[in-house]
Amino acid sequence: MISEPSRYCTVELQALPSRIGQVRRIVSAHLRHWQLDALIDHATLGVTELLTNVHRHAQPDKMCTVEVELLLDRLTVSVRDNDPRIPDIAEPDDPDAEFATSGRGLAIIEAMSESWGVRPQGDAGKVVWFTLQAPPSPVAVVPHSLAVYGATTDGPLVGAGRPGGTSLVDSLAG
Numbered sequence: 001m002i003s004e005p006s007r008y009c010t011v012e013l014q015a016l017p018s019r020i021g022q023v024r025r026i027v028s029a030h031l032r033h034w035q036l037d038a039l040i041d042h043a044t045l046g047v048t049e050l051l052t053n054v055h056r057h058a059q060p061d062k063m064c065t066v067e068v069e070l071l072l073d074r075l076t077v078s079v080r081d082n083d084p085r086i087p088d089i090a091e092p093d094d095p096d097a098e099f100a101t102s103g104r105g106l107a108i109i110e111a112m113s114e115s116w117g118v119r120p121q122g123d124a125g126k127v128v129w130f131t132l133q134a135p136p137s138p139v140a141v142v143p144h145s146l147a148v149y150g151a152t153t154d155g156p157l158v159g160a161g162r163p164g165g166t167s168l169v170d171s172l173a174g
Helices: 017-033 037-057 095-099 105-112 168-173
Strands: 006-014 063-071 074-081 115-120 126-133
Touching: 006 017, 017 037, 017 063, 037 063, 037 074, 037 105, 037 126, 105 115
Parallel strands: none
Antiparallel strands: 006 063, 063 074, 074 126, 115 126
């Protein structure tokens, strides 16, 4: 059960193939700790695609920051890099494009996420992000053995399980 309304994790790295696998493991571990196992596959796929884009395309360097944030029922994964160029989803005109081995990263993110986008940071680069819907938190269930006490406009509620069937109000007053 998620007991905190928000969770946050950040990792700074150079987007090299060996580091991408490490970040996948870090993201997986955080999601398991936050009891969001159902989001691990999509979150790690998305972060892999974003980091691969940084590795292949970012200039002048491959330094980036991965942020994973859970706010209530929404997980946001973002990658900030130093390249101000804005990526877009490639629309291949080539009939052989369906057999291409690259160029589909943002299309994959668009297909598997609830939403995604790019936030330009001026000359400082950009942030590419996506969101996933978090599964609902389990609802706390009160065991039957616990009585409910209180008062209504008609008078005190009788507490089941209290000696003599008295209410908590009667017990405290008596």
